[in-house]
Amino acid sequence: MLDPILIRHELAATAARLLTKGFELDVVQIQSLESQRKDLQVETEELQATRNSQSKAIGQAKSKGEDIQPLLDAVANLGDQLDSKKQALEAVQSRLNELLMAIPNVPDDTVPAGKSEDDNLEVRTWGDPTEFTFAARDHVDMTSASGKMGFEEATKITGSRFVTLRGQLAQLHRALVQFMLNVHTVEHGYEEIYVPYIVNRESLTGTGQLPKFEEDLFKLDDERDFYLIPTAEVPVTNMVRDEILDAAVLPQKFVCHSPCFRSEAGSYGRDTRGMIRQHQFEKVELVMMVRPEDSWAALEELALNAETILQKLGLPYRVVNLCGGDLGFAAAKTYDLEVWLPGQGKYREISSCSNFLDFQARRMQARWRNPETGKPELMHTVNGSALAVGRTLVAVLENYQQEDGSVRIPKALQAYMGGETVISLEQ
């Protein structure tokens, strides 16, 4: 949520900045609702003040044994007047709030202009695209003979966009999780955390998935408003919802491994092959809660922490600065990490690292006590994947494939694979 001050006093400038995200702000409607709100609020509060003082007078008169009937007559209509004003005020406020909750974050000045991913700005690359002396295959072809990656099997069990993994493939998947968690906790100073995979509506509203993106989520059939998490960002970030943290505990750095569930509505034709886009996948997520002045440095640090994983795995990648049109709803700036996939012959997103400034914090009322002012102030939140495990598995398989169909195990993972240096996918 944007600072309402921006809407009240810098409406035109804010609307202009939102255009770079492709969002058209309804300036006229907001102005009209704002002036209605202001009038109604003043009138309502005046009526309340009258009621309060009159009621007090009645109480005093009664305790002195005076006749209170004239006083009661005087306030006879007050209740109805107040009710109707209150109702009008609430209607305007909820309409205004609805609009406000649907306004995306304002892009930072360093975000490139543009409409689609073609306009994203390459910031840096690491390594060169892997070259082979034979025709490189994709992970689907690599595993089809052995059936160790079971797309049809999972489709039988559940439906499309699910997968089963077997044997050393399942082990490699688990090894990646353990490896990532260990690097972030031991080398990067994150605290490992375990969270619920089912969250309520308030949590999803806090991080910005709701109310606008309900169709991307799996909702439970339950009278409680329960949803499967689309990312660990939701439960982890919401740990600080409605909290006022002591300055001394900032920054907070959390790493969390969790499954992620996404309905992928609206992406029916895309990435139907392989395990690039699944309804269920594992992810290791990094989340930071920081003082406002530290969030930009935190974003750089967090992105580097994610890159470290790719580097240790020896996977070629590039970093792109997302353009305005490609930026997510809550983000002020996002770096995507894109790993080289030989099977597709291109870079594919494997991590997304964003600074949300106080956008999520305002929705969550997540604050810290600033020692300089003594007041509770909104904190900043930063997060990113490090990394998406399923896509990392694909990247390892495709980049480390050998002509005989086997896959070399990157050095960093060997300890997690019982010392194995090569696994076979043929049988």
Added chain:
RNA sequence: GGAGAGGUGUCCGAGUGGCUUAAGGAGCACGCUUGGAAAGCGUGUGUACGGUCAAACGUACCGAGGGUUCGAAUCCCUCCCUCUCCGCCA
């Protein structure tokens, strides 16, 4: 699933219809006192919105949402959460 007890400010805790403008205590901040500290004494101490150059001031907030009333922390209804005992259970 059954029975019971609760939810009040940063924390503890009083408050069962009207000087509650939420008592009292702790903590915290500042001041006095002191050689210095502790103790003691005094003063202050929430959030949001409106208002204002700034203030004064006004409004709302006692788990959430409704209701009764001139007036609700207090009475009524619904829901959520916590704790204790019993049952069941990975």
